[in-house]
Amino acid sequence: MVDKYWASLDEIHSHALNTVGKQVKDLVKVETLEKYYAKPNNKGWIGNSIESDQFGIANNSRKEADVPNLNLEIKVTPIRNTKHGWSAKERLSLNIFDFDDEYKRDFDNASFIEKANLIELIYYEFIKDVPSPDLFVKAATIFNLKEIPEEDMLIIKQDWEIIINKIKEGKAEELSDSLTKYLGATTKGGKSENNMTNQPFSEEEAHRRAFTLKGSYMTMLARQIMSGKYELRHLRTSDEKVIKDISELNEKTFEEIVLDRFEPFIGMSKKELSIKLNVKIPTKNDKASSRVLAKKMLNLENDMQETDEFKKAGIAVQIVTGNQANKRATEGFKINIPGEDCIKPVDLVVENWKDSILNEYLSNTQYLLVIFEKTKNGDIFRGAKFWRLSPDKLKEDVKDVWTDTKKKFSNGLNLKITPLSKNTATGRS
Numbered sequence: 001m002v003d004k005y006w007a008s009l010d011e012i013h014s015h016a017l018n019t020v021g022k023q024v025k026d027l028v029k030v031e032t033l034e035k036y037y038a039k040p041n042n043k044g045w046i047g048n049s050i051e052s053d054q055f056g057i058a059n060n061s062r063k064e065a066d067v068p069n070l071n072l073e074i075k076v077t078p079i080r081n082t083k084h085g086w087s088a089k090e091r092l093s094l095n096i097f098d099f100d101d102e103y104k105r106d107f108d109n110a111s112f113i114e115k116a117n118l119i120e121l122i123y124y125e126f127i128k129d130v131p132s133p134d135l136f137v138k139a140a141t142i143f144n145l146k147e148i149p150e151e152d153m154l155i156i157k158q159d160w161e162i163i164i165n166k167i168k169e170g171k172a173e174e175l176s177d178s179l180t181k182y183l184g185a186t187t188k189g190g191k192s193e194n195n196m197t198n199q200p201f202s203e204e205e206a207h208r209r210a211f212t213l214k215g216s217y218m219t220m221l222a223r224q225i226m227s228g229k230y231e232l233r234h235l236r237t238s239d240e241k242v243i244k245d246i247s248e249l250n251e252k253t254f255e256e257i258v259l260d261r262f263e264p265f266i267g268m269s270k271k272e273l274s275i276k277l278n279v280k281i282p283t284k285n286d287k288a289s290s291r292v293l294a295k296k297m298l299n300l301e302n303d304m305q306e307t308d309e310f311k312k313a314g315i316a317v318q319i320v321t322g323n324q325a326n327k328r329a330t331e332g333f334k335i336n337i338p339g340e341d342c343i344k345p346v347d348l349v350v351e352n353w354k355d356s357i358l359n360e361y362l363s364n365t366q367y368l369l370v371i372f373e374k375t376k377n378g379d380i381f382r383g384a385k386f387w388r389l390s391p392d393k394l395k396e397d398v399k400d401v402w403t404d405t406k407k408k409f410s411n412g413l414n415l416k417i418t419p420l421s422k423n424t425a426t427g428r429s
Contacts, residue, residue: 004056016140025133047076078126088218112211159183170202178388181313216314
């Protein structure tokens with residue numbers, strides 16, 4: 001198949017807009033539909049089919065953009081309409097990169113910028129249990145990576161440097177989306193021999209990876225586009241920002257800036273903090289004040305979770321209170337997955353671990369732990385820490401619990417009633 005020639009961005013964008021409101025089955029050829037029904041579990045079928053049948057671009061893995069003369073990529077990606085608004089179903093893959101090549105580059109000519117800085121972005125609505133051909137295209141826009149806010153690009157640059165440093169340390173296999181904020185280095189394909197490759201500073205093979213924009217960042221973009229607020233191709237939000245002076249990002253990483261804000265308050269009691277930060281702490285049911293104090297330490301009006309940077313990075317804030325007497329946390333660590341009230345047993349029993357909601361979330365999520373300690377003199381602020389679950393812990397400990405839970409839901413529980421040896425205080429046995 002010879003790729004179709006597109007003369008201008010306007011021409012290709014007008015064609016993309018003509019797909020909006022149509023079902024996928026009306027955008028692809030009859031033989032393409034037949035291939036789907038022969039193999040309906042092909043995850044990339046919609047994107048590959050629209051690219052080839054609508055835009056005349058053969059499926060490929062080349063280094064140059066899909067439309068070389070316009071330096072334009074075409075990306076077809078799913079979004080979901082949730083009770084919280086439109087949400088990206090997945091991260092946006094930019095390009096597969098070569099470990100041996102990428103570490104030699106400067107950020108300005110990073111491979112993902114060369115290949116995918118300009119994207120015709122086409123959204124279709126994913127609806128569970130609806131066959132792919134019956135889904136609808138919802139929107140199309142031109143997304144210019146070089147036009148995103150300067151502060152976003154500075155954080156993406158920091159992310160890229162984290163990835164490059166892992167490669168230079170000979171630890172490419174330790175890369176994880178939870179290491180970075182907006183830009184990920186995401187595994188491609190299953191962990192088979194075909195998807196492993198050499199890395200330059202180690203004899204150990206590493207999993208092939210692609211640069212991606214993470215799901216939380218893409219959710220923010222989807223909400224702007226679907227609300228009609230994505231104007232002039234600039235990605236700006238009205239959310240409160242943690243970093244109000246962009247120049248800080250030229251000197252320090254995002255994590256360093258946040259942790260530096262907490263540092264002056266370490267060792268202070270809640271009573272001292274309440275006076276210094278002008279926060280009233282209730283004498284009873286004091287559960288919310290820790291979070292209020294934390295946001296005030298960052299000089300924020302709104303909750304940290306609702307800030308521009310935390311939303312885009314998908315950073316989860318967790319207040320941790322330890323007990324000085326027994327060196328244990330006073331509460332368990334709750335995992336709140338955005339868009340999911342709970343993990344439903346009916347979904348869990350048909351999931352596999354690799355594609356499970358829990359694995360997807362924990363593989364991509366960083367936590368900001370804000371730590372207090374209960375002492376005989378009251379609660380003391382002990383500091384803050386960015387934390388992520390290590391890949392080994394995720395694959396072993398968490399997966400084991402997930403597997404056991406799935407087994408119990410699949411097989412059911414056998415309950416056995418054992419009579420008490422003596423009556424209870426109420427006289428019942």
